[in-house]
Amino acid sequence: DGGITQSPKYLFRKEGQNVTLSCEQNLNHDAMYWYRQDPGQGLRLIYYSQIVNDFQKGDIAEGYSVSREKKESFPLTVTSAQKNPTAFYLCASSIGPLPGYGYTFGSGTRLTVV
Amino acid sequence: AQTVTQSQPEMSVQEAETVTLSCTYDTSESDYYLFWYKQPPSRQMILVIRQEAYKQQNATENRFSVNFQKAAKSFSLKISDSQLGDAAMYFCAYRSIIQGAQKLVFGQGTRLTINP
Numbered sequence: 001d002g003g004i005t006q007s008p009k010y011l012f013r014k015e016g017q018n019v020t021l022s023c024e025q026n027l028n029h030d031a032m033y034w035y036r037q038d039p040g041q042g043l044r045l046i047y048y049s050q051i052v053n054d055f056q057k058g059d060i061a062e063g064y065s066v067s068r069e070k071k072e073s074f075p076l077t078v079t080s081a082q083k084n085p086t087a088f089y090l091c092a093s094s095i096g097p098l099p100g101y102g103y104t105f106g107s108g109t110r111l112t113v114v
Numbered sequence: 115a116q117t118v119t120q121s122q123p124e125m126s127v128q129e130a131e132t133v134t135l136s137c138t139y140d141t142s143e144s145d146y147y148l149f150w151y152k153q154p155p156s157r158q159m160i161l162v163i164r165q166e167a168y169k170q171q172n173a174t175e176n177r178f179s180v181n182f183q184k185a186a187k188s189f190s191l192k193i194s195d196s197q198l199g200d201a202a203m204y205f206c207a208y209r210s211i212i213q214g215a216q217k218l219v220f221g222q223g224t225r226l227t228i229n230p
Contacts, residue, residue: 027180031216035220041203041222042118042220042222043205043220045217045218046218088157092159092218100147100151102147102151102207102209103159103218105158105159106155107156107157108158
């Protein structure tokens, strides 16, 4: 079945460590996105990529980094510069220049700083 | 930049009754898409319904329908015959049709509780 796989489902990070969240899709979608979800704030865009080897900052990119070396993969690294990384992270993809189709989402990763 | 506002952090409804969730948005564009997504306790985001601003007819998907008021920039979701499985967070979202600006912009969400 086609879809988006995020791993791990739960992730614990110590202060000062970098961690990488995985996002893989087999939908042949061009565009991929990372959102952060906090209680009462909806989903906020961290980074997005519309084609391989290209990505743009979203609204809250500070303390995060991404890469898009393959169409299927869009990993997100949460660096030690991110002051409040505890949150739920959602990865999504879309067909690209077809805005009417919305997004397909992964099941999310819950990151907790310990 | 576009913004989406959901003014009801929480709503509750009796099973089998009808509930309406509110959403307003701000944009200077004339054509765009609007969406409602559902996030149940599993936290998997599920597309409920979509509306293209160019179309005046309100979208309907089974028990879910929208009231799209373009001039008022309002996009409410009506759920008829509410079921226990409808309990979830509901997010309204806006998407531009402009190439390069097609990221989804979400509202803050409304938590819907269904009372048996």
